[in-house]
Amino acid sequence: NAGVTQTPKFRVLKTGQSMTLLCAQDMNHEYMYWYRQDPGMGLRLIHYSVGEGTTAKGEVPDGYNVSRLKKQNFLLGLESAAPSQTSVYFCASSELHGYTFGSGTRLTVV
């Protein structure tokens, strides 16, 4: 049972480049989330999904897009990366209470 798997684990982008972060969960959870973690800021919600085919904005959605075409996958896209998006990105999934997190993607935008 892998839980929540994020790919890639590390990535360096140039300003203006685009990329997609993939999150996959094998627990059949309805809810999925993308967070970013910055020093001193805790975890901030970017986008989330309450089920296949649905997405919604979180606390800091600007500059990001998401898609949930399949229940087990939640993709986070950066269309035109900016240095301010340098961060560690975490995906999580849940049913009722208690999220299961992936191990994170460390993204650096230069």
Add this chain to the structure above:
Amino acid sequence: GQQLNQSPQSMFIQEGEDVSMNCTSSSIFNTWLWYKQDPGEGPVLLIALYKAGELTSNGRLTAQFGITRKDSFLNISASIPSDVGIYFCAGHGYGGATNKLIFGTGTLLAVQP
């Protein structure tokens, strides 16, 4: 955006000492959760609290859901080096069907052998 106030921001203690950290909010929560994050990993759930006044233990960890529903604390007894990490509180507010969690800013714990 809404965040929980978590304190202290960091703690540097000797092995064997007890640790206490807390979280407060201006709004009521119906669930409080405590997570631990090891370096290079995602947060892992330690304890979940579902009722006001609830006191729950998990080994050397004890957490309580405040009576006012606006606070929670986590205690770690007899700390050991592997307790090192960042501890986050998190809560579910009332209403809505989104299951969203709001996270505290974290407490960095360092334990010196």
